[in-house]
Amino acid sequence: MHGERPGTDTPRYGQDPGGPTASRGAPAAAPALLTRLAVLRERVTALVERRAAGDPTADDPLRGLYLSEEAVRHLLRTWPPTATGDDGPGADPGPGADLGGGPATDRGTQTTDGRTADRLASLAARAGLTELDVAVLLAALAPDVDRTFEPLYGYLNDDVSRRRATVGLALDLCAVPAHAAAARARLHASAPLRALGLLEVEEPERPFPSRSLSVPDRLIGHLLGDDTPDAALLGRLHPMPEPLPADAAAEDFAHRLATRLLAGPHTVHLREQREGDGLAAIASALRLAGLDALHCPDPGDHVPELLREARLGGRAIVVPGLPEQPGPLVRALTEASDVTVLLTDPRPYDPHWSPNDPLVLEAPSRRTGGTAAWRAALGTDADAFDLAATVAPYRLGGDRVRRAAEAARALAAFDGGPVTADHVRLAARRQSASGLESHARRIRPAVDWNDLVLPDKPLTQLRELALRARHRDRVLGDWRLSAGGGRGRGVLGLFAGESGTGKTLSAEVVAADLGLDLYVVQLSSIVDKYVGETEKNLERIFTEADRTDAVLLFDEADAVFGKRSEVKDSHDRYANMESAYLLQRLESFDGIALLTTNLRANIDEAFTRRLDLVVDFPFPDPGQRLALWRHGLTHVPSADGIDPEPLARDFELAGGSIRSAVVTAAYLAAGRGGTVTAGDLLEGARREYRKAGRLVPGEGGW
Template sequence: MSAPYAGSAPGPDAVGAGSPPDASDAPARALLARLRELRGRVSTLVERRAVGDPTADDPLRGLYLSEEAVRHLLVTWPETAEGHDGSGSGTGAGRAVGEEHAPGPADRLARLAGRAGLTALDVAVVLIALAPDVDRAFEPLYGYLNDDVSRRRATVGLALDLCGVPVQSAAARARLHASAPLAALGLLEVEEPERPFLTRSLRVPDRLVAHLLGDDTPDAALLDLLRPMPDPLPCDTATEQFSHQLAALLESGPATVYLREQREGDGLAAYAAALRAAGLDGLCCAVPGEHVTELLREARLSGRAVVVPALPERPGPLVRALAAAPDVTVLLADPRPYDPRWCPEDPLVLDAPGRRDGGTAAWRAALGADADGFDLAATVTPYRLGGDRLGRAAQAARALAAFDGGPVTAAHVRRAARHQSASGLESHTRRIRPAVDWGDLVLPDGPLGQLRELALRARHRNRVLGDWRLSAGGGRGRGVLGLFAGESGTGKTLSAEVVAADLGLDLYVVQLSSVVDKYVGETEKNLERIFTEADRTDAVLLFDEADAVFGKRSEVKGAHDRYANMESSYLLQRLESFDGIALLTTNLRGNIDGAFTRRLDLVVDFPFPDAGQRLALWRHGLAHVPSADGIDAAALARDFELAGGSIRSAVVTAAYLAAGRGGEVTADDLLEGARREYRKAGRLVPGEGGW
């Protein structure tokens, strides 16, 4: 059985042999220097065990590992006892392995011991435990010393013997307890709990061994969770001051900070700027779940701060686990307010600063020269992207421009920004990607001017209400609220789509069927989900047929009236704190509670179109339709009093009639379409009976 162990493995000094020393090998060389000292201690212990061993001449001893085989290994081990005379001098009892070693700047084990507060005994135990993972020659020797050739890792008893510490020492045994630094910090695993304590195997995690050898590849368990830290982008004066204050805190030593963010990404952006100002690196990790130990160990090994940009639904266990590491800086961010029940020791709780005025300077820095071909400020003002999303949007805009084969335009930036502002609103709303513009609206100057003012308010609300301090206070938000009132078909929904298109935002139409619930309190919960998500999303929210939700409160005559009034009261309070853009439409303005009207920024009345506007609507509808000559749209506008939606339906009907026969739209087709709209409305048709 001795043969398999007799061959000498390449010695640790073979690292880099035959080539000039490389700086990248420095950590490995520092670790191997420590192992050379450990070899001397192992040699001494083997000599001591061999003296007086009653089984030394037993032929069965070879089934495990013969003394001759062990001596052969010691002789053939390269530089086994460099600086060691075999007498045990320099490795006497009471001195930990490696105490003789003077750590150099590349000695990562010494640096780790300093950061983690490890004792000399801790360092020695780690070195003893990892030796077989670095040099195979330690395996058979450990097997011999364990009196079991199959147990080729260090055991608790062997480690204490090699350190010259009595195995009965309570203080020494306590260093291997689960709550002691080695195990608690994930630096050492004491395996086989079913065995007696002294015969339990010691294992150093592969990630620690790799780190000590100079490998900085993150732990495999974290690869799918780690995210790159975003590059800090230019910000306003208040945000910059906040970043410098936070940087000063981080420079002073390990800290735990919780940033409550208004919008997703604001906290990560603030942390990125603060870490850059403090000259530190961050280890950004999605919710680590069961890998907290690996995450904290990685932070200790690399000397980086742990950054968690979003917490799980139940954050208590995660916050407690991270806060229990006083030697690691932990930076947390989440939209929820901090709950003291999450952790017995509270972190520093702050509000994350948000971007204002669209972050034009940040966009310009992200786009570089690509921002020179269009009005950047007007394009990006509606967007409030935080964290790395702004930089990703800039990259996406360049990719879209390259796909189109031209320079970056405002359309590319808007499209990329909308993709980065992905929303969770779809569960209760229907998304519309606007494909219209101001040219598609046929309205009098009054309503048209109010719509343009609505878009203007949406663009500059942060400047007026924030920078110029014109907010009413009382926790009121910076939302923009508008009511569109008018008969069916007068252009209310189309106008909402045009406003969204002008702002470069998606339009989300609230599905009232998925919001209103017969159970008490459920409607409010559904609305809260919508408002909360809309606050965090760059989008326009449309409550079509808003009477069902924003209707007048009534006198309480029964339980139904009471709960209906509670819904209205909730909406009144929620609109006060709303930060997004919401539009309401109604066919009858009088159905909307007056308390809602007071909270609206604009009320736009959509009149029924007169003959001139109807003519413009007919011509607009026929603009892209192949039509026969001689169509008198003026007669249609004069004879048929139809709203814009009905005129469009009439044109669609005429287009289908023409397509069915493979020809152009004629005056008769349009006349038939107009008549059908009259019949659908239950009105008498001109030229037919009764007219």
Template sequence: MTQAVHVLPGADPGRFDDHLWVRLRLIEQRVREAVAARRAVDPDPDDPYRGQYLTPEAVERILDESPASGSVTGEPATPPPGSVLHELAAAFGLSPLDVELLLVAMAPDLDARFERLYGYLNDDLTRRRPTVGLALELCGLPAASAARFRLAPSAPLVAGGLVEIGEPERPQLSRALRVPDRVTAHLLGNEEPDGRLLGLLCVQHGRTAHLDLDAAHDDDSHRVAAAARTGGGLVHLLDRGGDAGRLAVGSLLAAGRRPLVLDVPAFVAQTATAAHVPLGHLPRVVATEARLSGGGIVLGPLEALEPERPERAMLLRELCAAAEGVPLITYGRKGWDPLWAAESPVRITVSPPSPEQGARQWRRALTEAAETIGAAHPAPDDELAGTLAVYRLDSGQVRRAATVATRVAALAGRTVTAADLRDAVRAQNGAGLERLARRIEPAVGWDDLVLPPATRHQLGELALRARHREQVLGQWRMRPGGGRGRGVIALFAGESGTGKTMSAEVIAADLGMELYVVDLSTVVDKYVGETEKNLERIFVEASEVNGVLLFDEADAIFGKRSQVKDAHDRHANVESAYLLQRMESFDGIAVLTTNLRANLDEAFTRRLDVIAEFPMPDVRQRRALWDRCLGTELPRDEALDLDFCAERFELAGGSIRACAVTAAYLAADSGRPLGMAQVVTAILQEYRKLGRLVLETEFGPWLDEAQRNPTRP
């Protein structure tokens, strides 16, 4: 019997695929026939208590029924090419029978009439979704046929997430079938991501042109896209200082796919908190979303997933298995462990961008930020290259920093300056390293240093190396092989108070970075192996921030290896050997300071890029230090003789600064301008603090007066 096709009540025919609607009408016809067949043999089809009891007549009727019932015969029709059902079948590997079963299960979500009809056919009006047995019946198949295994957990419908089978406590034929809302919405033309992935996915829209890829990165994106199309689609980007996340997104866009970027912390957290949900549930939902949207999955960085932990490795394995055949691009600084998944990925190394590429990236981000808030355009590319080449940021950090700098400049009514950009970059540093080291925001500059020309030259070389390390060590590969990093390591050697720590602060200020001082009390541990673990955490966190790492009094942990006489010597040597290897693979900027250079292991010297000697200041330098430490705001007595202080007292810069502060307190207490009495008294106190002899030949006529209380008239 042929019926005319008409639109279901309340439906919008413009949103439906024509073939989908035709197939749904066929399902409706089969349901009509099944209902009519039931009523024909039911002695009381209008019984209001149907489903709540069985009469003796009903028992006899059930026993007389043939177990191979079915009203429809013939092979299911194949969806025509170009239809939404054809595309769905191709994406999930569905057979024509799978499509029929899917439509039977989805019918109540498209037309509410099917709910009551299914309830009647289930002999239970409270069960308004088709069961496995009813679905097979409506497809004209006996319950005992092999077709029932098209709804097994490993079958495409269930494994692909298109159909969910509930009520596992029931017999298989009585279990209800349900189609997720996302699948129904997809067939109706809605491409909003699955609501179950809210907060877990960042869906990237647009085309490759929006990323403004340069030629080199465009070639890389096509290479990654080609690798994602082969085999199982698994690709791992080994990040060696580049922007692997942006490359992964660009590769999928270049391949015409919709990138689905997973928020790794949220993904792990939701999987861990949903204890009642099977481990593979979320990975299967993500894979289903990728197949429905014709997209690919981006997962990274892998360090955040911590795949070394067994439960995290299992989560990664489940995702790789669920997304087989779907482009899945992972990235991170970690190499891929074959134990993480049954399939091994194609590994592609992502190199850092050149200074020119970095400048273009900043220009693009600043221009977009300026257009968004209607601000003035930023500085030209050459100025950006000089200001920002030292920083190592991914595209997300660049975009956020550019937005912050542009907003700050707009509030001040000016264009973006180098200082705005540096402050914005420092704001991108995470708090991980602050828990392990003391953060210092630099407040001094080159003019605040009083050092010999040779030392200043060595400090300038350190800043130069830090500024151009990506070009020299990255592009020109001047430090290849051996697992060597692209870090810059310097040693500041000199007596206490000669300006080593202050110089490290000046270097950080010159580079627009923050200074992180390692607290050795939190590093050194009496238990074997714990010191190395603490140092490893510091090095890992330091590589994530744009900052200068300072190991003050470094000879405490970078000391010489000695002859092994007991277990303590062996442990100390192992600790030193670890540091030798770790410093060589470090990718950041580190400064070691020591009062006794001879205490450092000679093997460290070879791994140092710059060694700056900090000698005791001479007379001229001491005179400049006195003048600088006393500042310009402190009132001075006309009789104050700083030349006398510089010539007579051989003090380091730190001691001179301490004397200046003490003298200022004495002057404040006296209520008079700073005079020689207060200065010499402060020097006398510093001598006693240092344990030095107080000689009359040094203090001259001021000794007696300094020994009296100069704070009162």
């Protein structure tokens, strides 16, 4: 009713029954919240009254603007505070007790036997701090831990607004005169407290004794038992990958590196051939040494915070992959002689990066296969198929094997079945993502050996090529049959034959058998009219192919791998330089590269000498042509009784042309809504002859 007074049972407009501050339409939780606020209000009132009791300045109208000696003595009589943070025994537990906060605990400062761990003492031992350093640091951080130090520091600073320790106050508390040069030197920018990021001297415009001291929040959190990393490193720290079983050479390297790390802080630069090799070696060495590490792929501008975090926890720093201009980062990290720093990058170490040279090592290369690592990652899922044959072509490093195993399980779960070899191959290919696509066309093979119609000799050679790709590490590495001289462990093959004889298809079949993607190099993106640019483009391709599990195909390779000629002008000289570069680069290549040519005689003999296999693709005879026609019609709806034998006999077509003829016949049948007839096939064959400019046999009929 309109005449009701506030406070009666009927609420005023815009007011809920839950209380005078509840808004109209508030959710049901509002009364509960208002109840909690009422409890909080009562506790705040009680706290004010309790602290005012016995305070000589309680009735002073200038309270808070200055501190008298009597007020300071009152503060000292009420110290130390209780564990709840209040001013004396029996104090109220505070408003948080009934507001859902629960009792506060300091879990991080307790050891296993219940004793309080002195993190400040441990930090002092690691950082080489003196007793004076520790005392100054303690004086500086006191207000950040116990607020009762603030008014006391204000009184001692003779300025109620300066509630932190100053240089002069800290030295006074340590009974050291402010004019002592040795004491002042401990607060220099190069002294441990400031150089290690443990203490900040602020207000440079003031006289030195009057400058305020502050301690980073992260250091205070650490000393209180909080191991949450610095906020500046949020999103930059990654967990270290769990080391997987490796071959004997990699295990020996990890043991030697671990021994070196246990001898004291070191800076190590590992050059890796493939991404992940260095990180895998580092993870194994850290595990053997029993050291924790901060894995930070991109420190950015936060190197000081990263170094401080490492010092607080006594951990190493791992940086995989240096920036394009690594000098500033490497210099900053190598200057920290008290922290173990492990760097890894494909580039060799450059002495110009830092005057403090790290220990430079070559990371052990990841072998193809690595069955033990795959079995550890897949577990019992690896028992359902031939694991060794499945993973033989892959050289995944670091945690890529584990990620591929997880992806394979996810694919199997999506398919509703167990993990198969196909799942593992697909997952492994995806972990070997490449930058080759900017220079090459990617083909995901969808063929197999049954799609090849070839004589026995080239077919046997192709299978041998796949065999070499699987076992090259054992033969060239373990059995020491490498030619030396920096020769890589790549597999190189040349496919020679007329157009349409199956060279590109064979490359795709080999890639499919190995479970790899095929990259067809676009020669238009390589050859450049400017001197030296062609070599640069080729180097990018070979470098990317070295670190990618894939098959590289140079189609129509005559344009790049052609014969060198007699030097008659500058063009010949530069062309020969390109060939010389290619010869050297092929020898150091570690991947799988296939070259195709329509005329083998066009390829320089120096290239053929470096090839593992040269496969000649003959023009198909009538029997092979008949097999090609029948294979092309396997999945095509055809008329009953159709026989392509006359076509195979009368039309001399290569496999590619036969496929094109079948495609033409299929379109003709689809256009009229029927099946492929002999007439459709004949028309397809005739069109292939006409495209080639050849006379069509039997124009009058078949």
